[in-house]
Structure formats: structure tokens, C-alpha cells
Amino acid sequence: MLEVPLLLLPAARFQLETFNLKLETLFMAATELDVKYVANLARIALTPDEEKKLGAQLGNILGYIEKLRELDVSNVEPTAHAVPMVNVTRADEIRPSLSHEDALRNAPRQANGLFIVPKVVE
């Protein structure tokens, strides 16, 4: 019923190791919402208390949204936008945009006109 084909790809394995997750954890996630795993995908650090509370609440909400499976929608097209607008383009020309200074105005850390981030490569 639920497939996790990406798990078989080397890139996904690499990601798994990066997140320090075991394969079993993921297969568990295939049958119920593993809050720890999904929070990691969403880049949100949770306290153990939050994990517990969220798990129960999300279980409740997921139980409710299961009702959508009652409907046969095999011949229905999905709606992404209620007022479909496709291929909205403009002329490819340079126009005024946010200045360098304004773009950096709200940065938590900056220097030399750049955002400062933790070291990414050795």
C-alpha cells in the first residue's frame, strides 16, 4: 500500500546517515507518524515533551483526515489553484528590485555585504 521507493536510492541512504536515523525508524514511519523523523525533515528541534504531545495530537488529526479515503476520486483531476492561471510570464528584462542594503537589513549576522553562516565545508 505505502511505498518508500526513495529509500533504495544511494542519495536517500546518504541523507539517512546524515540524519543519524536507522532504516527501521523509517519503516515505522510508514505505518504511523514518527514525530521525531518528520520534525527532522522539517528542521524543527523538539523537546521530548513536545514530541510526546505532538504525537498524540497529530495522531488524532490524522485519524480525522482518514475520512477522505471513503471517496472514490480515481476519475477526478486534482485542483492546485481555485482560479487556474497558467503560464503567467512577463518580459525578460531587468527591473528595480530589493537593494543589497535592504536585503541585508534584517540579517541576524552579516559582514562585508554577506550573510554569515556556520562553516559548511572544511
Added chain:
Amino acid sequence: MLNQLTISELAAKLLHRKVSSREAMQACLDQIARVDGTIHAFISHNAADALAQADAADKQIASGVIKPLLGVPIAIKDVLAVKGQPLNCASKILGNFTSTYDATAIEKLKAAGAIIFGRCNMDEFAMGSSTENSAFGVTRNPWDTSRIPGGSSGGSAAAVAADECIASLGTDTGGSIRQPAALCGVVGMKPTYGRISRYGLVAFASSLDQIGPFTKDVRDSAILLGAMSGVDPRDSTSVPQPVPDYTKALTGNVRGLKIGLPKEYMIGGLDAEVKAAVDTAVKKFTELGAEIVEISLPHTDYAVAVYYIIATAEASSNLARFDGIRYGARIEGNDPLELYSKTRGAGFGDEVKRRIILGTYVLSSGYHDAYYLQAQKVRTLIRNDFLKAFETVDAIITPTTPTAAFKIGEKSGDPLQMYLSDIFTISCNLAGIPGISVPCGFTKNPKLPIGLQLLGKPFGEETMLRLAHAYEQATAWQREKPPL
């Protein structure tokens, strides 16, 4: 009391130099000083800046400039960018963020002469139905301060109800304008998706979000809709549809219009007093010459489930930008991943975390088709229900909410119960159609406002406003003021 005036009343007085914009602005500031310690409709406001804008408007008026909103104070939900003003989305994660540009809707209101002031409280990132999910404290309902004002635009609704401003702006993703308008006894409108540009609106669910006005009557709603509508090259989902003078639609004549009454909306969970008020309103429309037709929206029961998949999925993607790198608060980490996780863990509140995690889950590998795609398909069925109904009726009438305002804390521990309080407003966003809530009575004890919802065809705001205005003229519920 100048702060109690509507836009059209104040604009007329300003035009004829009966009052100054400074006097009107000062009256709003005095009311804020008097009541906002209790109501807390505003996260912040800059009185000096507001008065400077008023003085500038007075100068223009004195030199004979005529603009539709010249000198009219309008308060703004803390999710819309106003150049030079703070923008927090009622969240800790934005830190000391200050907007570097104006949202298109704000730009248009400024061009029409409005004074743009104050940051109205809201549920964090517009996620909630009670304004209890704000990192800046709860907002209280002006009609009963032990109760919630609704949400997510609770501050904008309370500010208008308490006469702390002449009108305000909110945003509506699943009812966040109409529901608080109903619970605070003011007029709140969500326009058709694409009617008003979303540029400069911090995105929650991009396929559902719309900006709209909170006003003291329907005429003001028409005025602000006209001032903000129109296609915008900076929002590719804004629709190139002509913008009429919406006030021209307010003829008072609704004879022969057909209004659909969906049978699915008159069942379980609907409070008896709310039902009675809506039944009476339906009768009033018959007296006014409109024809009431029973209709069916068979997929109504699935709307909340569809909404909480689509809205959270879009939110999980939109809120990825709050990562502590380019703006807002940051908690340092040894590597970027740790920085993101710590910043987001500390910066987002409970409801936002809940929705991002749910949205991430329904989009994750292996679950996308079962949840997200399924929800998008059911969304088609919900939209088709409305389009089919609109083949025979000109508008649809429903209660705005199943109950009047609930107590602070009553539903905050049970997210699902909170979600279900939006049951009558959510379908409108999924279908992309316009909706308006107008006051239609009060509960007896305690006295709390009840809202009537009118839904229109896509870009059918004129007919919707005509009906709402005719009803308002025949009843005048909107003139009642809260005991402050």
C-alpha cells in the same frame, strides 16, 4: 466620537472640512489608550508616525486634493508588509524584522490617501481560530473580555469592533476574516482568490490566502475592496479582471435574486440561537424580495480534512524560509542544520510546529499521493459542488460560525475541536469564491454577536455585496456597540 465613524462618514466630514484627519487619528489613539490595555488588539502602534501621516493628509485636503481614503486611519494585521514598520506575524521567529517595502494592497491604500497604522494581533502566521496562538499575548473579545475574538485576524476584528480604528485589514485562508468578524460583530470580507494581490503578504497557504477588509458596514467593505483590487505583475496569481466601482452595486434592490440555502450547513453542532438568527435572516431576505432555494453541497463534510492537508502542506513549504539565515531571530549551531533546527524549534509556537510537521508528513515520500493528491482531488469535488449550485443561484447563505465566541482557553488544548469551529468558512477558500460575514443578531445571555455568511460566484462580489447591504439596511445590527 470620530473613532466610531465609518469610512464613508469620516471621508465626507474630511472633504467638507468639518473635522481634520489629525482629530480622527487622535480619537482612535485615545480609544486605544482607553481600551487596548484590556482588548490587546494591537501588538504595537506608532502614534507619532500615525499623527504625522494625519497632518500630511490634512495638508493635502487643505490644498484641495481629493482621494477616496484621504486621512482615514486603517489598522493592519501583523502579516502584511508596511515599509518601515515592524512585521512579526505574531511570532518570535521574526525577531526585530522591519519591512523594507509595502505590500501591493498597502501601496494602493496609501495611494488612495489612507493612514496606515498599527500592527494588529493574530494567531502566529495566521494559524488558528482564536488569536490565542500569538507570541504577543491573547486578544480579548470587546463584547465579553473572557472570550476569544476569533482568529486568525482577531486583533483586526477587535480593533474595528472596539472603535480603535475606522477599518482594518486581515487575511483569510480558511475563515480568518469572516470568523472573527462574526464573533466581534463587524463586517468582514474575503474576496475571490486572485482579486487582491498577495505581494507583501507573508504566505501561509498560497493557494488559499486572500487579503480582505474589516469594516463597520457593508459600504465600507465595498470601498476598501475597490481600493485594493486589481491585477499585479508581482503576484502571478492575481487575476486581470476589471475592477468595478463596488459601491454602485449597493442599490438596496435584491428583488428576484436567488439565494441558495445548503442543507448540509443546518445540521449537528449548530447552536440553537445561531440557527434561529440565521433562519430569521433568511426570512428577511424573502421579505426583501429575494428567492430562497434549498441547495446541496454534498462534499461539505470533507472540507475540514481537505483543508488541513492542503493548508499544512503549503505552510510547510512556505515557512521553510524562516531558517535564521537571512532575517529574523537566530540560534547559532555548529553547522547549518543545527542552526535551522534550533532556530525553528525555539522560534515557532506549538500550533505552527504542529502544522509544519503535519504538512511535511503529508508531502513526504510515500505519503504524498495518499494524502496530498487525494486532498487536491476532493478539493475539485468541493469546488464543483459550488459551481453547480451557482448554475441555479446567485449567492449562498449560511451561518458564519456554528457558535458565538467561546471562552479563552476552552479549545486551546484540543486542536481538532478548534479546526472544526471553521467548518462553515473553509469550503469558500478551497473553492476560491468570495465570502462576507455581516452581523445578524446576538445571543441572549451573555450578549454575543452572531454572523451571517453570504458566498458569491467567482468574481461575484457585486451581487454578494448588494445582498449584504440590503440586509444590513433592513436590520441595522451593525450599529450596536460593545459595552466598553
